[in-house]
Amino acid sequence: MLVVSGLGQRFGDLVALEDFALEVPSGAWVALLGPNGSGKSTALALIAGLLPITAGRVTFDGLVHGASPTDVRVRAAIGVVFQSPSLDPKLSVAENLGLCALIRGLSSTEGAARIAELTAALGVADRMASLVAELSGGLRRRVDLARALLARPSILLLDEPSAGLDESAFRRLWEFLVQSRARDGLTVLVATHRPEEAELCDRIVVIDGGKKVAEDTPDALKRRVSGDLVILESDRLDEVQSILAQTLGLSGRRSADQLVLESEAGHRLVPRLAEALPAGLLRAISVRRPSLADVFVKLTGSSLAA
Amino acid sequence: MNRSVTPSAAPGRAPSGGATWGTVSALVLRELYRLRRERSRWTGLVLQPLLLWAILGAGLRDRFVVPGASGLDYSTFFFPGVVVMTLLFTAIFGTMSVIEDRQQGFLQGVIVAPAPRFALVLGKVLGVTCIALVQMVLLVAVAPLAGFSLAGVQLPMLVAALLLTAIGLVAVGFAMAWRLPSTQAYHAVMSVVLIPLWVLSGAMFPVTGGVLGAIMAANPMTYAVAAVRHAFAGGLASTGPSPLVSFSALLAFAVLALLVATRTALRPSRRIA
Structure with a gap:
């Protein structure tokens, strides 16, 4: 279970996140719903370890994030899909995924097997030799999802995963995630400004101005109107x-x-x-x-x- | 998109011990992949200093007498400086990608990996250093045109000089690229800081006294040029620092630059998130 408490982040005078708390039980899907600049990406960046935690606490299954030596174990348990794909556009799909397998500490055998498995499941196995720069936004997002899942993370963080995707690519991406959840019990925390994306989750945390405004199931939230x-x-x-x-x-x-x-x-x-x-x-x-x-x-x- | 993938690992599973060295080797490998795809760009970084060497060497041959080494051809004197200039250009060009990686998203994927930040710095520095060393093979091959005998080159000394210089310069470039907002700002800062330091390194004229001499003595590139000169031909560097001083200063520069780069990479930055 991911537990976030009292999380805060300032950038100079700007308070990007303030006293933010959240719980994501194992196997659950939680959405952070808010407009651009609401603090949801900052929250995700802190949870992912992209920014050092200076206020508050993040634990995953009791292990403290940002505190050596457990920090490395928490990082190993988290997979992240950022708003911009973490891929080198000048390299091929195979090269990108191979490098990521190395970065995540997979052995060459394990890495190759995992890459083959994920690229087949995501329908990009026939594009392994293509340069990432030549891929469409949807394909690039799928390769990035394969990258994030390579080391079998316990929780997947998604930051605006459908940014730049057309309706068809959006549907395919979420179909894959829904199937992964049904089969593997994938835990997901997604930051989004799209209500239709947030509605796919079990719970929604509404965030605005760096603060949590509400948290409930999609239906319960809708009943507030x-x-x-x-x-x-x-x-x-x-x-x-x-x-x-x-x-x-x-x-x-x-x-x-x-x-x-x-x-x-x-x-x-x-x-x-x-x-x-x-x-x-x-x-x-x-x-x-x-x-x-x-x-x-x-x-x-x-x-x-x- | 409808085939099965195997279940997630147990929560909090400890990463294999290979994540740190995996990150270093992945970043080195990435630079080599890019070198293969962008050979012409990297070759250009060698040809540009060589062109400068050919023009200045030919133009100043009859007008410039190296103090303490009369009769020495200016092209010969200038060549080690061209070697260091190539390292400098490669360091600038190679670390500029830190800004591109930040803007395009690649960097975020490395930062959240279960490896210490030092692995990121070391991987990038060693990766660009590898490219620099590949370029040096081209430069050393043309050294006879500058009057050096390949048999006379002290190879271990040359490799050590190039390695330490490249590591130091790339680490400095990394630290600057990490802090700067755009490639334009990076180019501007590098042009103002590093290019003048190269000019004041003894590459174009010997180390002098006075204020200029003090600046040159504090300039790491002075020791890089001197070390390369010692490696190409010992007597050539009679006007500069000794081999012991040169290599000690270069070692200190490389270690310090790596520490500064790592410290810079550990600082929180809004540009990363």
Whole structure:
């Protein structure tokens, strides 16, 4: 089990992470959900050992990270997929993975067997001679995932793993991870700003401004936004807001050219809205279930896309 | 993407003892892979100083008399300096990749590996040093054109001089590259700091007295040029530091530079994360 407590990081005057705590039980999938600059990548960098831990504590199965001699054992138990693939673009796939096997301390026999196994499983075995620079973003990500899994890590850290991937490559990447979990019980901690990626995890830690804002299962988090969301689109939102406040006592939150209202039963609210607002004032009205992006807005007051 | 992979290891499994030396050897091997793919670029780093040597040697042959060694051809005097210049260019070019590795992500994968940070520094330094030594084979092969007899070259002394100089310069380059934000900044700093140090190394003119002499005496490259001169032909370096002083200073430079590079690599940096 990965246990993080009181983790903090400053870069000069900037507080990137403050008193951050987290637990990832063996076999669990946990997502750190937050926009760019929220501190999730810093948290991952500290847990991975990319940055030295100066405030707080990280332990893995009771072994302290950052404290010699157990630090090396913790590092050996962690595999990391960074936002930018940790591959040399000027070398071939085979050369990159061979070097990584050496770096992770695998014997040549063990390294070769593991590379063959992973490249076959990830569908890149036929690209071993290709230069990494010649690979598509999706293939590069798969090779990087093979690199991270070479030394059979107990926990896999993923930092924005789908960054730069198209929908198909995104799906293939997560299919592989889901299959690995089903077969091998792979433990995963993923930092992402994509709600659809976070929803694939058992628990989500919402992070903003370097602090943990909430932690729960995806469904429980979504329940924090009550009922349905009714979205009103108009070129005159001030007028819409004013009328709704006066006639129905409703207030909502503005998002670009939309007004978002929370309602226990959206389908019942829509006719009342149509009746209260003059014809032609609204461009469109729609009802949908709340998403994790809505939960984030409700919890932090800002958007995940920020 | 639907075949099985074997289960993860037991949590906290101790790494094999090979992670440290595996990291060193992987980084050395990586430089050799890159050398194979970029032969023309590395060859260019040898040809550029040789071109300078040919032009300056020919231009100053009749105008420059080496104090204490009258009758010595300037091309002959200048050649060991060209050898050190090639090492310097290779160190600059080779360690610039530390910045590229940081920007492209390769470095992060090495940093989180279960090996001490010194392994990262040593691997990079030895890797670039290997390339430098391969280049030196080309340079030594043309030494007869500068008036040196290959039979007269004291090979063990030359290898030791090149090895210590390369390790020191590459480690200095590593430390600077680690701290600097971009390749442009790195080029600027190297041009301002290291190139003038090479000019003040006795490569182009003998060690003098006064302020310039004091700077030259404190300059590690002075001892590198002198050591290479001793290795090529003992009498040639009569105006510079003795072999004992030269090699002692070079050894101290290499060790100190490695320590500084390791210490620099241990410091937290936002650029790494």
